Amino acid sequence: MIVTMRTKAQAQRVADITGGVIVVKNGKPTPKVQLQGDFEQHRAAVESVSVLFRLCDDAGEQVPSGWTVTGASFEVEWPKDQHKASLIHSHFGARRAAYNWALAKVKSDMEAKQQNEDHLSTPWTLEALRKQWNIEKNEIAPWWGENSKEAYASGIADLVQALSGWSHSKNGRRRGRKVGFPKFKSKRKDQNRVRFTTGAMRLEDDRRTIVLPTIGALQSRENTRRIQRHLAKNNARLLNCTLSERWGRLFVSCQLAVRTSIVSNRSPSKPNARVGADLGLRALATIADGDGNIKVFPNPAPLRTTLTERRRVGRNLSRRIPGSNGYRRAKAKLAKLDRKCVYIRRESIHQLTRYLVDHYSQVQIEDLNLAAMRQSMRRRAFRRSVSDAGLGSFRPTLTYKAERAGVKMVVVDRFFPSSQIHHNCTGRLTGAKLAKRLTCEVCHVEVDRDDNAALNIRDWSVTSPGLVEASALSVPRPLSGTGGSSDDGMTYHLERGCKTSSNTGRTQRGKNNSRTSEIKVRDENLVKGASL
Structure with missing residues (x-):
């Protein structure tokens, strides 16, 4: 069995405890450990290092690790003690200050790099920026000791994620809209939140108290039984807690890893x-x-x-x-x-x-x-x-x-016209663009748009995409012999309808028109081949 840990240091600890071998790729060690024998005899040792691991067999196929990550959110009361309430606001401001400092550091490095190519910039990683923060924090934030170190780490981690999203979007490795370069956070617009990953985080046995580092105990307005009972039985591990303010109220979101047998013991009726x-x-x-x-x-x-x-x-x-x-x-x-x-x-x-x-x-x-x-x-x-x-x-x-x-x-395939095919006779449905009821051109039966689409989606098959039994909007592939079916049993569209109307935007319209023209040219060749 091969165990993949989050870091190389964790992999080395697992290898030392279990006697496994670190997997080497291109002459460099990886966070993967090759275990000998059955994994269950090494499970306790691996889980003592971390429960956030992936498990694969010797062929490389991923198998269940026995853990799954889930979360829960609880609303807590604002502390009546003014000192604790101001401490919470101080943590929110500390996260924002660390974010703005790290962003200013990155921008200054980019400007210096343009002027001098030999300038050594701070890498855009959490470890490098936190190390630089610890060097400069006494000068730029002499009050840093009033808050938990996790407040500053939370702000730097958010910036690292934002920079990663901007970089991937710029290089074309991120789908969707283009992501802009991060901007400075203001007190008026930024959502107040702070994330804790280490320290005294726990849920008390009274199921009404949540303890956070430095801030202390907060009274929950909801019962925390749904996750506290798993933590008490050691069936779950608390990973992090996020304290946030929304609508003038406080919320604590807990992320935890739970044993799979606890959450997957249901079966469909x-x-x-x-x-x-x-x-x-x-x-x-x-x-x-x-x-x-x-x-x-x-x-x-x-x-x-x-x-x-x-x-x-x-x-x-x-x-x-x-x-x-x-x-x-x-x-x-x-x-x-x-x-x-x-x-x-x-x-x-x-x-x-x-x-x-x-x-x-x-x-x-x-x-x-x-x-x-x-x-x-x-x-x-x-x-x-x-x-x-x-x-x-x-x-x-x-x-x-x-x-x-x-x-x-x-x-189901995005371009499958579920609202344009009559489920009973596979004829074309016509009507207004957003009409609730449509009429079939073949059998002249009026059907409900949503009911007909649900039936088509139910009968859609991966082996015959774009087809529900037989479709009036499709044509079979040219026959290779004298038989009555195509080589692979597939059916190809003469035209495709997009249920989500993705061809309305200018950019998307150009892409879809080019794709439609390619499909039409291909299908015309198929029809000519069939007639020959």
């Missing part, structure tokens, strides 16, 4: 059933199972339902004097509406994903292009509705839940 889920705005999701049953999860649209009240509170806030009691009360009301929208949206996604993994063994979903959906109609109201539904959090939430429950998740 329908072990051999497959379901297709079609996401939308009228309904959050329309799902169709193997028996043809259709279930609709309504879209709560929390922002739309509270929009009138938000406008009234916003007008009330604009008429108040900043800093007055009336201003603080109006601001608290607006924050309450924001908090309500976030919680409703998050809860609806959790209920939907939990239902899918609890009932079905295979879930098939769409590969949505949400950025294109927001720009499809070039209207602010439509973009607001797409964001209000919170569709972006559906796939990552379902991914980790399906992995823990052992449920297979299949992502």
Whole structure:
């Protein structure tokens, strides 16, 4: 077995304890250790170093390590002691100060490098910047001893991640929008937060107290039983805690590693059933199972339902004097509406994903292009509705839940026209762009757009992408002989429809038009070959 640790130092410790051999690649040691015999006899030794490791067999195939990373968030009360409350704000400012110092250091090195190529710059790594901070902190921050060292490390780590994102985006190694160069953090705009990775972090046995380094004990407004019981039984390891302020309230987010047997002991109620889920705005999701049953999860649209009240509170806030009691009360009301929208949206996604993994063994979903959906109609109201539904959090939430429950998740090809093919006769569906009901050109039957799309997604197969049994929008590959089927049984589109309207933007339109022209030229050649 091969164990991959996070660092080379951890790998060396594992090798010394277990008698394993460090894997060498290109003459350099790697954080991988080759273990002899069964891994279970070395598990205790490996976990004594770290539980964040990957396990592979001798062939290189990754196997379950027995641990999974999860998290939980708890709201805590602001301390009544003014000294502790000011200490929390001091930690927030310390993180911001370290971030700005590191950013100024990086920018000064870049300017000096342009003037003198022999200038030695500080590497953009957490270790190098922290070492430089420890050298200069007595001069630039003589008050550094009032806060935990983790506050400064948290700010430097955030900058390192931001620089990595900018560098990868600039070099084309990062997908999505271009990431700009990091900017300085201001007290007015920056979100107050600080992350602790070492020190006295624990959850007390009373299940109402969370202890953080330097700050001390904080009273939780929620019961911490869901993770404290695992920590007490040594079935989980606390990795880090993040203290943050949002809507004027304090939250502690705990990240921990839990044994896989603790979180994956559920099995679907329908072990051999497959379901297709079609996401939308009228309904959050329309799902169709193997028996043809259709279930609709309504879209709560929390922002739309509270929009009138938000406008009234916003007008009330604009008429108040900043800093007055009336201003603080109006601001608290607006924050309450924001908090309500976030919680409703998050809860609806959790209920939907939990239902899918609890009932079905295979879930098939769409590969949505949400950025294109927001720009499809070039209207602010439509973009607001797409964001209000919170569709972006559906796939990552379902991914980790399906992995823990052992449920297979299949992502349907993005260009599969699930809303343009009639499920019964495979004819083309026509109608308005956002019409709820569409009409088939072949059998002239009117069908529900969402129900029909859910059925098509359910029957989509990896072996025949773009095809649901037979499609009027496709043509078979030219026959190599006199048989009645193609060589590989695949079907190729004459035209493809993008459900997410990703061809509306200027840049995306050019890419899709070029791709469509290539597909048409290819399919025309296929048709000519078939006629010959």
